[in-house]
Amino acid sequence: MSVVYDCAREPDRADGLAAAASAVRAGRLVVVPTDTVYGIGADAFSSSAVRSLLAAKNRGPDMPVGVLVGSWSTIDGLVLSVPRQARQLIEAFWPGDLSIVLPHAPSLAWDLGRSSGTVMLRMPLHPVAIELLREVGPMAVSSANRSGHAPVATADEARDQLGESVAVYLDGGPSGEPVPSTIVDLTGDDPVVLREGAVTIAEIAEVVGTEVRAAG
Numbered sequence: 001m002s003v004v005y006d007c008a009r010e011p012d013r014a015d016g017l018a019a020a021a022s023a024v025r026a027g028r029l030v031v032v033p034t035d036t037v038y039g040i041g042a043d044a045f046s047s048s049a050v051r052s053l054l055a056a057k058n059r060g061p062d063m064p065v066g067v068l069v070g071s072w073s074t075i076d077g078l079v080l081s082v083p084r085q086a087r088q089l090i091e092a093f094w095p096g097d098l099s100i101v102l103p104h105a106p107s108l109a110w111d112l113g114r115s116s117g118t119v120m121l122r123m124p125l126h127p128v129a130i131e132l133l134r135e136v137g138p139m140a141v142s143s144a145n146r147s148g149h150a151p152v153a154t155a156d157e158a159r160d161q162l163g164e165s166v167a168v169y170l171d172g173g174p175s176g177e178p179v180p181s182t183i184v185d186l187t188g189d190d191p192v193v194l195r196e197g198a199v200t201i202a203e204i205a206e207v208v209g210t211e212v213r214a215a216g
Contacts, residue, residue, distance in 0.1 A: 004155060004169040007033070007128050016170050017131055023167040024136045029053055031144045031158045032132060033172030034068075035125040036097055036181050036198065037151035038158045040166060041068070041141040047111040050140050054113070056165035059147040064113030065140040066099055066120035070133030075121055078138065079104055085208045086186050092207045095125040097198030101185040112140055118187055128172045143180075151178045185215070 005016025020030045024042065027049040031040050040056060042049035044067050053065060069075055072090055075082060080103040082090075089098060104110075104119040112119065124130065133139060143151040144158035152158045155171035182199040185192040191212045193201050205212040 002159065002164050002166055002169060004159065004171055007170050007172045013128070016168065017128070017135065020132055020168045020170055021135045024049075024132075024139065027052075028167040029056060029162075029165060030132075030168045030170065031155060031162065031166050032129050032141070032170050033126055033155070033175055034129050034141075035095070035175070037153060037175055037178045038144040038155060039068070039129075039141040040144040040158070040162060041139040043136070044112070044138040044140040045108075045110050050110075050112060052165070053140060053142060056162050057142060057145070057147050059142075061111075061113035064115035064118075064120065065142050066122060067112070067138050068129065068133055068141045069121060069123050069138050070130050072123065074138060075102075077105065078108065078119060078121065080106070083186060085191060085210075088207050089184065089186075089204065090123075093199055094123040095130065096123070097125070097179070097181045098122065098204075099181045099183045101183065101187060101194070103187055110140075118185075120183060122181055126172065128170055132170070151180070153178050184212070 005012050007013040027046045042053045099120050099122040101120045146161045153175045155169045180197040182197040183194040194215045
């Protein structure tokens, strides 16, 4: 049975974070507030948990799941290398609304979908999400909605769509305008913005000091 914790209140917040951490370690799903929209998350290194996440969303592996981290340094163990432009963008926008795509470390045994050897990483700017990530490590996280439905801005909206497929709902209050993160691909010679969201192409270009183009 799903349990909802009001993270605006103590000790509910502490109890909720402990329950969420226990659920993630057991391969179950949790819903967490982020600085963009609410997310449904699982242990990034558990293939079965990621499959459960995709099933809860009614989504296939053709759209890989991104990974949220709780600190800058975490990514060093997740990717093949961290190029200069990635460091620049991390320093400028993390924690925040920028997702970065890089080749993942070949030693990692994870299955995030058909990612072609890459991983999309972000550090969210939300205290509840950060605290959980620092407790359990990297999490596979996608927007907490069924495929084909709009992203959700509250825990109640997430529960309406995902129901008992999620073990723990962490209610951090409304997330505000449901603006997605910007996704920038750094797997090639030049940055390519796959999706422009909260961070603009112009802002990215200013940080990296080079032309940045949109995909397509």
